[in-house]
Every structure is written in structure tokens, then in C-alpha cells.
Amino acid sequence: DIQMTQSPSSLSASVGDRVTITCQASQDISNYLNWYQQKPGKAPKLLIYDASNLETGVPSRFSGSGSGTDFTFTISSLQPEDIATYYCQQYDNLPVTFGPGTKVDIK
Amino acid sequence: QVQLVQSGAEVKKPGASVKVSCKASGYTFTSYGISWVRQAPGQGLEWMGWISAYNGNTNYAQKLQGRVTMTTDTSTSTAYMELRSLRSDDTAVYYCARERGLELNAFDIWGQGTMVTVSS
Numbered sequence: 001d002i003q004m005t006q007s008p009s010s011l012s013a014s015v016g017d018r019v020t021i022t023c024q025a026s027q028d029i030s031n032y033l034n035w036y037q038q039k040p041g042k043a044p045k046l047l048i049y050d051a052s053n054l055e056t057g058v059p060s061r062f063s064g065s066g067s068g069t070d071f072t073f074t075i076s077s078l079q080p081e082d083i084a085t086y087y088c089q090q091y092d093n094l095p096v097t098f099g100p101g102t103k104v105d106i107k
Numbered sequence: 108q109v110q111l112v113q114s115g116a117e118v119k120k121p122g123a124s125v126k127v128s129c130k131a132s133g134y135t136f137t138s139y140g141i142s143w144v145r146q147a148p149g150q151g152l153e154w155m156g157w158i159s160a161y162n163g164n165t166n167y168a169q170k171l172q173g174r175v176t177m178t179t180d181t182s183t184s185t186a187y188m189e190l191r192s193l194r195s196d197d198t199a200v201y202y203c204a205r206e207r208g209l210e211l212n213a214f215d216i217w218g219q220g221t222m223v224t225v226s227s
Binding site for chain 2: 034036038043044045046049050055087089091094095096097098099100101
């Protein structure tokens with residue numbers, strides 16, 4: 001199975017800050033990497049697909065980049081409504097696997 | 108609008124089975140795949156498997172092989188996930204999620220989740 005790691009596991013930032021989360025795959029997954037946001041008690045929400053494509057309706061402050069084994073997710077200007085846990089997910093190889101998540105809150 | 112609506116919470120005893128439903132609306136059901144993802148309390152996301160709503164092809168996570176069955180009813184646009192021989196560590200919220208296409212892809216629409224509690 002492809003192992004996904006994320007760092008940091010949690011972070012606190014101020015409103016307006018730039019926030020960056022990294023995700024690393026245990027082997028080359030090309031660009032078959034997606035990012036989700038999950039708020040407490042809610043289902044995950046797709047933000048970024050295929051490493052860098054913004055899902056329809058998602059604010060442009062969210063972005064993704066990378067290919068191969070190393071990926072980055074960025075919130076350009078953190079907003080209070082962005083408080084959530086963020087997961088990366090690969091679908092290059094079965095089984096589909098998720099990263100352990102990064103919890104983001106407001107300082 | 109495009110949505111997936113899941114069945115309600117379940118409480119089961121160890122060794123029992125549970126069947127969760129996921130009714131799709133607002134799109135052509137047979138043009139997409141459905142994956143099932145679960146989340147134990149306070150834990151991360153675990154992919155359980157996938158079914159093509161077009162032809163019923165499935166692919167299950169190895170750790171659940173033999174205990175899980177995913178099916179669809181195209182007449183009602185509903186997907187089902189049955190998990191047998193339940194154990195306490197199957198206690199989780201179970202989500203269905205639509206793939207962006209027929210094959211494995213990003214999960215662009217999610218159900219609201221179904222809490223399954225396994226307890227004696």
C-alpha cells in the first residue's frame with residue numbers, strides 16, 4: 001500500500017496568514033493526489049483534485065502543487081471559516097489511501 | 108441538486124451485520140462510481156472499497172475482503188454497503204462518496220455519513 005504522510009499534524013495561525021501543508025507519498029503517484037477539508041461533525045469536502053486543480057465553487061485562496069512524491073497545499077490568506085482538518089489522498093494505486101490529516105486552527 | 112443521502116444510525120452487537128444505503132439524486136447514477144469511506148471516532152479516513160454504478164464492478168480494501176459487499180440498485184439510484192461479522196473496531200461513521208467519473212478518482216460528492224456503533 002502507498003503510505004501518505006502529512007506535516008505538520010497541526011498548526012495554529014492568525015487570520016490572514018499564509019498556511020502551507022505538505023504531503024508525501026511513499027512512491028511516485030504522478031499527480032493522482034487530492035485534498036479535502038473536513039469540519040467537525042461533517043463529511044469531507046473536495047478542494048483540490050489531481051494535485052493542482054481547484055474544485056468548482058472552492059475559493060481561490062486554496063491551491064495545490066506538486067507531482068511524484070511531494071505535494072503542497074496552501075491557503076493564501078487564512079479565514080476563520082477555514083478551521084478544519086485537511087487530508088491528502090492518493091488514487092494512483094489501490095487501495096486508495098489518505099494522509100493522517102492536518103488540523104488547522106486560529107491563533 | 109446533486110446529493111447522496113444515507114440511511115440512519117445503527118447500533119449492532121458484535122458478530123452481527125449492517126447494511127447502509129446511499130441514495131443518489133440530481134445526476135445520472137450509472138455514469139459514476141461510488142466509494143465507501145469510514146472514520147472511526149477521532150481518527151482519520153479509511154477507504155473501504157469502490158463500486159461502478161455502470162456495471163457493478165467492485166474493488167475492496169484487502170483488510171475487509173470477505174466481510175464487505177457493495178452493491179447498487181440502478182432502478183432506485185441507490186448504493187449499498189454491507190459489513191458482516193462486526194467487531195468493536197468497526198464502530199465508525201460510514202460515508203459514501205461519488206467519484207468524479209466512472210473510475211477511481213476524486214470524491215466530489217459525499218453523503219452525510221451514517222454512524223454505526225458496535226457494542227454488546
